[in-house]
Structures are given as structure tokens and as C-alpha cells.
Amino acid sequence: MSWPSARVAHTRWPLLVRCLHIQSCRRRRQCAGPSRSPVRSASIRTRRSRFWSWNRVENSSEQRLSVSADTETPDERQDESHEEWLDQLTPRQIVAELDKYIVGQDEAKKSVAIALRNRWRRQRVEEELREEILPNNLILIGPTGVGKTEIARRLARLAGAPFVKVEASKYTEVGYVGRDVESMIRDLVDVAVNMVRAEREDDVEELADERTAERLLNLLLPKPAPGPSVNVGPAAPPEADEGRPHVFVVGAEGAEARDAGAVVDEDIEARRERTREKLRTLLKDGKLEEREVEIEVSQTPSIEGMVLPMGGGGMEGMDHNFTEMLQDMLPKRKKRRTVSVAEARRILVQDEMDRLIDMDEVVNEALIRAEDTGIVFLDEIDKIVGERSGSGPGPDVSREGVQRDILPIVEGSTVQTKYGLVRTDHMLFVAAGAFHVAKPADMIPELQGRFPIRVELKSLGEEDFVRILQEPKNALVHQYTALVETEGATLEFTEEGIAEVARLAAVLNDQMENIGARRLQTVLTTLLESVLYGLPEDDLRKILVDRDFVRDNLSAIVDDADLRRYIL
Secondary structure, rough: OOHHHOOOOHHOOOHHHHHHHHEEEEEHHHHHHOOOHHHHHOOEEEEEEEEEEEEEEHHHHHHHHOOOOOOOOOOOOOOOOOHHHHOOOOOHHHHHHHHOOOOOHHHHHHHHHHHHHHHHOOOOOOHHHHHOOOOOOOEEEEOOOOHHHHHHHHHHHHOOOOOOEHHHHEEEEOOOOOOOOOHHHHHHHHHHHHHHHHHHHHHHHHHHHHHHHHHHHHHOOOOOEEEOOOOOOOOOOHHHOOOOOEEEEOOOEEEEEHHHHHHOHHHHHHHHHHHHHHHHHHHHHHOOOEEEEEEEEEOOOOOOOOOOOOOOOOOOHHHHHHHHHHHHHHOEEEEEEEHHHHHHHHHHHHHHHHHOOHHHHHHHHHHHHHHHHHHEEOOOOHHHOOOOOOOOOOOOOOOOHHHHHHHHHHHHHEEEEEEEEEEHHHHEEEEOOOOOOOOHHHOOHHHHHOOOOOOOOOOOOOHHHHHHOOOOOOOOOHHHHHHHHHHEEEEEEEHHHHHHHHHHHHHHHOOOOOOOOOHHHHHHHHOOOOHHHHHOOOOOOOOEOOOHHHHHHHHHHOHHHHHHHHHH
8 A cells, every 4th residue: 555645656755754654553553453343343332421432232222212303413412422312313303403404405315314324324233244334425416505515514513423525626636736635534534533632622621620720820829849949938048047957857768857947837828728719719700810920831843944855746735744743753842931811721721631631542533433424525526527628638637537536535445644544435425516517427437336326406496595594593584683683783574575585586596697595695795785884873773674675775786787797
């Protein structure tokens, strides 16, 4: 296996890079070894406290929970294990969750719901057959603004899975200048690591806050260290130490010499504790945020002056990873800074979290999660499909060559990342494109076979626009109403006003480019421009958006072809 491509000879790697690669592979094998044990193969995913772990289950059917109509997302239901949440996500329930944010496109919702549920079902199949079950990759075909990207994004949020959206047109064939297709997998692993680390930070947040508070108190009121070499107060003259008797205490452990003048009086210690408690109260109430303290921080070493001899095509995507790996190996310098208590708290909390979180465990869990539940959304895939360019007999660098490079990743291969080797066999790939010029049949046959499910999304009409403005949780009407309320005013839409906005959006899509539901954003922004500009100076307490209001503000623009082209 080559890294990152077969076009780059192994002998061209720097010695340091080869060492890093060997260490990364060894650590990956050591971490992944136990996770492939028979015990794990008979287990299912649950949350560790609120997060992922493996729990032994004898009968998975007993874990099925009843599906309620008011099911919440994992972000809204923090006290529920992730496995219980996935148990509730039957295909019908997944569609019901997607309906809260996406209007129409029932066929696409059913297809992605089945694909997500099959991943849950695969975890309960015997290990021998489990490795043979591959995900059903999809191609979503439809014009812009019909919900292709939103369906994939909401699906990833429902599943709590690592998700990355990439533009297929940004990649070039391996061996040429530009990003290689393997970088999408590296991006997915980065997302998974950040996701798992954020979950671990939530677990240790309370303990980190407690430790940070103690460190801040030590900075505000340092403890007097015993011994003549430590000066708690103003420096005493050297002659003051002359004549002080030294007390020798002999015990079972030996003899200990103590300076009698360094013994802290009990009353002084009690007063110090009372002062510390007062500072603790002030710190908790946020009354010491502006006070300055001196802390020691670590500086990340800079390698800007270093030149890495990594010539050859396809290495551009690895530059950032190599930079981070080298920065981790170089020693970090300490620097003392004088900052406010608020800034010191932020720095110290992060430092405590770094100490409490086991990054090896985080990386191991992130790699497993990326391999088993990762979702890659390939947008604009139709842009790499088309006829060959007339510049030469070979394929276009950004078209057919990219298709050939995507093929092994979708089929299942091993990609080298800075965290270790990652398999793509069980990742779910969702491709999307308008396919106005090209057709899915114009893709190379091998890649067509890797996307067995094709779903065509329908164009949106006036009735769909009316529903989009009202029904979703994040509807545009709700968004603009909330924005106006921040200025102390009330924005109210009538049924006739919403219908008129939807009608104008549909007319504009027919007369100009069809940009789908994105036209609603353009129309509403233009409609409410005077209102949003006048607040809060204008004496507006209630704005009623009815049919007359819409026509008065938009009719002149809609009727004028020139204005319509450049404004709407």
C-alpha cells in the first residue's frame, strides 16, 4: 500500500516522515487490536454515560423502545443513551424527524431512512456476515434548492455520526496540483476526533472547572511555602536570621531540621483560609474577572522556516497533517503572561481538560466511529461527469480522473491519516448533483455500480413554498419574527401574505433561474429590507405582512425585468 498515492515513491519520503508513519501504524494496530475481539463483535453501541461505549446485549429485541410522537433529537435528550435513541429511529420515525425540517421529497427521505436503519441492523448481525454487508450508497438527483444537502445534514445529526460535506469539483487527479480525493476521508476523521473530544470535554467539564477554580485561587492568594528560601512577604534583612534557633526532631524515619521562625501560626493560617473563602465567593460571583494574574502558558513551536522535501503530486492534502505531527514532536516552550482572570480561566480550563482526557482513547473511538458510522456527502458530483476536454486525448484532470480516484474509496480501501489507518468499507457515501447537462449514465460504469440507489428529487412549486415558510422548525417566517422581536417590535405574517410571497417566488423561479427554496430567502430579504433598516429608530411596534404589504413592496421589482434580474 502506498501513502498517499502510488505515484509518490517511498524513497522520496523524508526519514522523519517515514518514522512518523511507522509509529502511527503501530499505535493504530495496538489501539485497534482489542476492539476487534470476539467480545466486541457480540456487542452493540451505546453511550458511555452520554457518549459512545460498548455494552453486552444478549437479546437486542428487548432493547426496543416504544416510539412516541414527540421524539426529540439526541441534542435535546441528553439523559438518554444513544443506543436507545437509535432503537427509536425506525425508518418511519426517521422520515418523521426529517419532516420537521424538510418539506416534501418523500422518496428521498425513505431511501436515506432505510440506509440509516440498515447500519443499525448491521451491528446486530453475526460478525462473519457483518463484514460482508456494505452500505447502500445513494445519488440524489435534483435541481438546486430542493433539499439534497439538508437531507444529508439532518440525517447525520439524527444518527450522531461524523459527517463531512465536500465539493467533488474541488479535487484533481492524483499526481497533479490540487487536493486528492483521500483528503475527504482525512477531513471526516478530523470531524470524528473533534466530536469525540467534545463529548469527553462535557464529561470532565465539572471536574476541570473545580481544578481551575483552585488554581485561580492559588494565583490570587499564593500559599506561603516553608523554608528560608521562600519569601512570603517583604524580604527580611540577612541579619534577621542570625540567632534563630534550629529545632531537631528525631523520629523513626530519621531527623528533620526545621527553622523555628518558619512555623506558620495557627491564627495566621485561619485568617488565610477565611480570605481564601472570600476570594472563592467573589470568583464564583464573577467579581474578579478584570483582576490580572500571572500564569505560565505553553507555546506551540513554529516550523515555518523548515522545508519538507515532499515533492510529487498528491501531497498537497498532507501538508497540514505533517505540520501538526511535527509540531507535536517538538518540545513546547513555557512563557509567563499577565492576563485577566477571565482569560486565565479559559486557558487553565483547556489545560485541565488536556490533562483529564486520554487522547489515545479519543482517537481510537473516533477511528471506529468514522469507519462504522461516517457519512461523506459528495456534492456537485455532476460537475466531474461529462465529455472529455478538447485539450488532448487523455481524460480531464478534474473529471474522469477524479472519478477513477473516487472509485476505490467508495468501494472500500484503507486511507492513511495523521491518526492512523482508516478503512472506508462501511462508510456511507451520499452523492448529489443537478445533472442538467450530464446524466448519471455518463459516469464511468465502475462508479455507477458503487451508487446502487438513485433518487430523483422533485422541483418545488408554490404549494411547497407555502409549507416551507410555515411548517419547519427553522422556517424563515419564524427566523425573521425572532429577529424583529429583539428590537422590541412584533412581526406578524397573515395567511394571504405568506401565500403571496410563495406565489412571487414560484413566478420568479419560472421566469429566471430555478434556485428552488433559496428564492424565498431572496424575496423575504427584499420584502423586509425597509423594516429591518428602520428598526429600532422608527416607531414600529407591530408590522403586519399581508397581501397588500407584499404587493406594495415587491410589485414594482417583479414587474421590471431589469430590476428583477439584479435584485431578486
